Amino acid sequence: MSPDGLGDGYRLQEQIGFILRKAHQRHVAIFASHISDLTPPQFAALAKLHDVGETSQNQLGNMIAMDAATVKGVIDRLAARGLVRLSKHELDKRRLQVNLTDEGRRAIEQLVPLAKAISDQTLEPLSPKDAETLVALLSRIS
Numbered sequence: 523m524s525p526d527g528l529g530d531g532y533r534l535q536e537q538i539g540f541i542l543r544k545a546h547q548r549h550v551a552i553f554a555s556h557i558s559d560l561t562p563p564q565f566a567a568l569a570k571l572h573d574v575g576e577t578s579q580n581q582l583g584n585m586i587a588m589d590a591a592t593v594k595g596v597i598d599r600l601a602a603r604g605l606v607r608l609s610k611h612e613l614d615k616r617r618l619q620v621n622l623t624d625e626g627r628r629a630i631e632q633l634v635p636l637a638k639a640i641s642d643q644t645l646e647p648l649s650p651k652d653a654e655t656l657v658a659l660l661s662r663i664s
Contacts, residue, residue: 549644556636563588563596565637568605568622568630576621579608605629 534540553562560568566586571577574585583593597620600606605626609619622630645653 545644549640552643553640556640557633560633561596563592564600565630565633567593567596567600567620568626569634569637571606571620571622572627572630576619579618579620582620600626 550562553565557565563586566588567582570582570586577585579593579597580590582597583590586593588596597606597608597618601608604623606620607623609621610617645656648656
């Protein structure tokens with residue numbers, strides 16, 4: 523039996539899920555210290571809408587890796603703040619379309635430089651080459 527009592531060869535602090543969770547917690551703390559009025563999922567929704575323009579709520583969820591229930595909550599909160607607007611699809615009235623409002627567009631354009639600084643700060647312990655490698659490797663497994 524190993525000192526941690528979990529059996530030979532298994533150390534929690536060496537497991538990918540644990541390491542990713544700690545890295546994510548670090549990133550979220552840095553994010554919150556720079557952007558306190560939006561959550562990372564809300565920011566992701568605004569940023570993707572800025573990139574692609576109007577899209578369906580479901581498509582937006584797929585593009586930002588959120589399930590339908592989660593993206594609905596995110597969009598509802600953004601709409602309540604006047605950052606996005608919802609409309610019915612022209613042909614399929616069951617489909618909700620989401621788009622940035624002018625206020626949402628201004629907000630995301632102001633926040634993008636902060637988001638870049640947040641990413642830089644998250645990766646700060648790494649050399650530029652290591653940071654590039656980490657992002658490339660994580661992209662391959664996501």
